[in-house]
Amino acid sequence: MYKETNSSKIVKWSLIGISVIFVVLMLLLPLITVITEAFKQGFAVYEKAVTDNYTVKAIWLTLEATALAVIINTVFGLSAAWSITKFQFKGKKILTTLIDLPVTVSPIIAGLIFLLTFGRQSPIFPLLQEWDIKIVFAVPGIVLATIFVTFPFISRELIPVLESRGNDEEEAAALMGAKGWTIFRKITFPHIKWAFLYGVVLCAARAMGEFGAVSVISGHLRGKTNTLPLHVEILFNEFQYVPAFAVASILVLLAIIILIARSLIEYNGKKKV
Amino acid sequence: MKRTNRSVIPGFGLTTGITLTILSVVVLIPLASLVVFSAQMSFDEIVATITRDRVLSSFRVSFVTAFVASLINAIMGVVLAWVLVKYTFPLKRLVDGMIELPFALPTAVAGIALTALTADTGLVGGFFAKFGIKIAFTQVGITVALVFIGIPFVVRAVQPVLEKLDPAYEEAAGVLGASRSRIFWKIVIPEIIPAALTGFGLAFGRCLGEYGSVVFIAGNKPFETEIVPLIIMSELQEYDYASATTIALVMLVASFVTLFLVNLIQTRNTKILKGGI
Numbered sequence: 001m002y003k004e005t006n007s008s009k010i011v012k013w014s015l016i017g018i019s020v021i022f023v024v025l026m027l028l029l030p031l032i033t034v035i036t037e038a039f040k041q042g043f044a045v046y047e048k049a050v051t052d053n054y055t056v057k058a059i060w061l062t063l064e065a066t067a068l069a070v071i072i073n074t075v076f077g078l079s080a081a082w083s084i085t086k087f088q089f090k091g092k093k094i095l096t097t098l099i100d101l102p103v104t105v106s107p108i109i110a111g112l113i114f115l116l117t118f119g120r121q122s123p124i125f126p127l128l129q130e131w132d133i134k135i136v137f138a139v140p141g142i143v144l145a146t147i148f149v150t151f152p153f154i155s156r157e158l159i160p161v162l163e164s165r166g167n168d169e170e171e172a173a174a175l176m177g178a179k180g181w182t183i184f185r186k187i188t189f190p191h192i193k194w195a196f197l198y199g200v201v202l203c204a205a206r207a208m209g210e211f212g213a214v215s216v217i218s219g220h221l222r223g224k225t226n227t228l229p230l231h232v233e234i235l236f237n238e239f240q241y242v243p244a245f246a247v248a249s250i251l252v253l254l255a256i257i258i259l260i261a262r263s264l265i266e267y268n269g270k271k272k273v
Numbered sequence: 274m275k276r277t278n279r280s281v282i283p284g285f286g287l288t289t290g291i292t293l294t295i296l297s298v299v300v301l302i303p304l305a306s307l308v309v310f311s312a313q314m315s316f317d318e319i320v321a322t323i324t325r326d327r328v329l330s331s332f333r334v335s336f337v338t339a340f341v342a343s344l345i346n347a348i349m350g351v352v353l354a355w356v357l358v359k360y361t362f363p364l365k366r367l368v369d370g371m372i373e374l375p376f377a378l379p380t381a382v383a384g385i386a387l388t389a390l391t392a393d394t395g396l397v398g399g400f401f402a403k404f405g406i407k408i409a410f411t412q413v414g415i416t417v418a419l420v421f422i423g424i425p426f427v428v429r430a431v432q433p434v435l436e437k438l439d440p441a442y443e444e445a446a447g448v449l450g451a452s453r454s455r456i457f458w459k460i461v462i463p464e465i466i467p468a469a470l471t472g473f474g475l476a477f478g479r480c481l482g483e484y485g486s487v488v489f490i491a492g493n494k495p496f497e498t499e500i501v502p503l504i505i506m507s508e509l510q511e512y513d514y515a516s517a518t519t520i521a522l523v524m525l526v527a528s529f530v531t532l533f534l535v536n537l538i539q540t541r542n543t544k545i546l547k548g549g550i
Contacts, residue, residue, distance in 0.1 A: 008453060016356050016362050019357075019368065023372070027372075027421070030383060030386035030390060031374070033389050033390050034386045075295070076292065079288040079295075080288070080296075083285065087285050089289075106484065107484050108484050109505070109525060113304055113306060115509070116307055117302060119514075121514055148299055151299060171280070171281050179283070183283075209377075211379060212502065215506075229379045229380075230381075232385060245385065248382040255377040259373055259374065262373065
């Protein structure tokens with residue numbers, strides 16, 4: 001482009017300076033704070049907090065909810081992407097809008113709607129009680145709320161990729177007599193593999209960290225309906241700062257793994273396309 | 274749902290069926306229950322709930338902090354996107370990756386970290402406390418948390434537009450004798466404003482509903498640092514579902530209006546990205 005003049009150099013480096021200061025202050029420093037606070041009283045205290053019975057239970061519940069959210073959203077995302085990109089039908093626009101709806105809803109409201117649907121004041125509550133099904137203040141509610149807040153994450157990654165590729169290859173395969181599953185496995189999936197993995201990573205990231213929605217629906221029963229973020233909240237509100245940050249450091253570790261996975265997937269995806 | 278155009282590809286019934294079933298169970302029925310529940314209330318009841326002083330002031334706090342935070346994000350987001358697209362410097366990839374952190378880091382963790390950092394005993398808070406400025410447990414603190422949450426929305430909206438920006442226009446203007454600042458204000462800025470607005474809208478929508486990162490840093494003093502999601506939460510803890518639902522409904526309408534405006538801008542944006550206009 002144009003020659004770098006002295007004044008443009010000043011602009012360049014001051015803009016870079018502002019950006020780096022912003023990133024360090026707003027993003028890096030909070031991350032470092034979690035780690036330093038967690039180890040403030042030495043490794044023994046940290047280890048005790050992380051291996052605490054309630055913490056371990058919270059880890060398992062978080063993993064369970066995350067795994068279920070990823071599985072359900074995978075089934076949904078693949079079905080929705082196939083249905084929306086391979087066929088023409090009325091109401092498609094409304095369908096895509098509805099799929100995107102959950103991300104615009106405040107997490108608190110996401111929790112609230114499940115409370116209203118399955119809670120004490122719901123018309124189906126007596127029915128649920130008769131069959132002894134517990135959803136609100138129990139694990140199923142947490143899972144449902146987690147699925148809700150991550151709902152479009154996988155389909156949203158798949159639909160643009162499938163749309164831009166068109167349907168020629170699938171149509172040819174179908175005309176030559178291939179079954180639906182074979183077409184999907186042999187033709188479609190190789191093209192959407194990276195977009196799919198990317199969606200899974202985003203979904204897992206949000207699912208493990210969801211706080212507001214899960215907080216409303218969980219009832220905060222320690223050792224029963226406490227996920228990792230909720231456990232962090234309880235410890236912090238009890239002024240147990242070191243254990244709170246120790247548990248938070250587990251989530252920081254997971255977040256870093258997710259960021260690395262994300263950039264690896266993005267890198268590989270760009271290379272292959 | 275009826276197909277308007279028969280396709281040779283199999284699986285329409287199966288995939289559409291699965292899609293609609295899961296959509297109904299997870300999204301439509303629960304959202305409908307919100308509407309059904311609030312339909313049981315009279316209009317006067319709704320107005321009475323919404324116009325309570327404490328609720329009104331929480332709406333004010335929510336909108337003001339979300340607006341200020343999104344404005345800061347719109348400006349910083351454009352600067353960051355510009356730096357990441359136009360310049361090369363050491364550790365650029367790391368900075369680029371860090372932008373994504375607010376998406377990956379659970380909001381509760383961000384919340385307690387920012388609180389520890391900006392409290393009077395914290396590293397940043399201690400520095401400002403010397404000048405008598407309090408960050409944690411004030412509206413400034415809420416804004417800081419919302420800036421953290423919203424920054425990736427603007428950067429990721431502006432970045433692709435800057436990448437696609439054809440340098441030919443800038444070069445042509447340069448050859449014709451326009452100064453660098455003139456090129457920037459007359460050519461670059463008009464191109465990135467729709468993207469920055471989209472990012473602003475997305476960040477604003479997210480900030481309005483944000484709970485996890487704010488709940489710790491806000492201190493939750495009524496009339497001062499109580500945001501709308503906090504009011505809903507405290508109504509729920511008192512089992513006042515009617516009030517909670519009413520306030521939630523107003524919030525929902527506000528975020529849908531935001532989303533609608535964002536979509537309008539985004540449609541224009543995609544046209545630019547695809548080379549139209």
